[in-house]
Amino acid sequence: MSAAIVAKAADALLAAERTGEPCTPVRSLLPRGDIDSAYGVQRLNVERGLAAGRRIAGRKIGLTSPAVQAQLGVDQPDFGTLFADMAVPDGGTVAAGRLIQPKVEAEVALVLKADLPHRECTVADVIRATDFALAALEIVDSRNADWDITIVDTVADNASSGLYVLGGTPVPLSGLDLRAVRMTMTREGAAEPVSTGTGADCLGSPLNAAAWLASTLAAAGDPLRAGDVVLTGALGPMAAASPGDRFEARISQLGRISAQFAKEGHTA
Numbered sequence: 001m002s003a004a005i006v007a008k009a010a011d012a013l014l015a016a017e018r019t020g021e022p023c024t025p026v027r028s029l030l031p032r033g034d035i036d037s038a039y040g041v042q043r044l045n046v047e048r049g050l051a052a053g054r055r056i057a058g059r060k061i062g063l064t065s066p067a068v069q070a071q072l073g074v075d076q077p078d079f080g081t082l083f084a085d086m087a088v089p090d091g092g093t094v095a096a097g098r099l100i101q102p103k104v105e106a107e108v109a110l111v112l113k114a115d116l117p118h119r120e121c122t123v124a125d126v127i128r129a130t131d132f133a134l135a136a137l138e139i140v141d142s143r144n145a146d147w148d149i150t151i152v153d154t155v156a157d158n159a160s161s162g163l164y165v166l167g168g169t170p171v172p173l174s175g176l177d178l179r180a181v182r183m184t185m186t187r188e189g190a191a192e193p194v195s196t197g198t199g200a201d202c203l204g205s206p207l208n209a210a211a212w213l214a215s216t217l218a219a220a221g222d223p224l225r226a227g228d229v230v231l232t233g234a235l236g237p238m239a240a241a242s243p244g245d246r247f248e249a250r251i252s253q254l255g256r257i258s259a260q261f262a263k264e265g266h267t268a
Helices: 003-019 035-051 066-072 123-129 151-156 206-219
Strands: 056-062 078-083 103-112 130-140 163-166 182-187 195-198 229-234 246-251 255-261
Touching (some): 130 229
Parallel strands (some): 056 229
Antiparallel strands (some): 103 130
16 A cells, blocks of 8 residues: 555545545555554554644543444444543533544553553553543544445544543452443433443453453554553444434443533634
């Protein structure tokens, strides 16, 4: 794959983010099914972010839930980079126009106290390296028009990252069974929950997802480090967000977390 084609796809995604106008799905620019090239596009835009002064805060795992895979028509997990300027405070508001076509999902976040450098990372390695878990919301977004994506489109687009919200109550893993946590997410004013799921819906356990990510990144020479935030993947289906919406998720043993979207014309 030529550097020029990778740069063209990266440019299209950056232009969409800057203008708020989604681009034609970038798979049209890349070889069919070429995930390595898609990660090349992602890396280029991460490098551009770093050059512009952004700070990496951690990583996210995407497409861990069968329900989300079914929603998007993909069949394997992926990963992206979390920047510090993507964080929204618990209970905070997403400014109108900050994202293009946002969706919300509830997750378990892990915060690391040690590096995970092994190419064959085990769940035990993840447990030893984790300082605490937090309830989290990921507000995903797509720069590709109409969420018309394959695995190539979402990988290139930083795993469809948008923003994220971390809860403020750290919970140590000792005695915590992340497979068994239960999640319910509501939209204010809706009669029924918009998403439900369990820890087992995330690759069998959020710890399995974290071990997969750690192994994958270590093999690529870019391992998870102490202090990193790891969003381990959705516990249930995504819910589309509209201006004025407020979402709250309850994750058993980890607490509640919420975010709202400003009405049209509001910037905060």
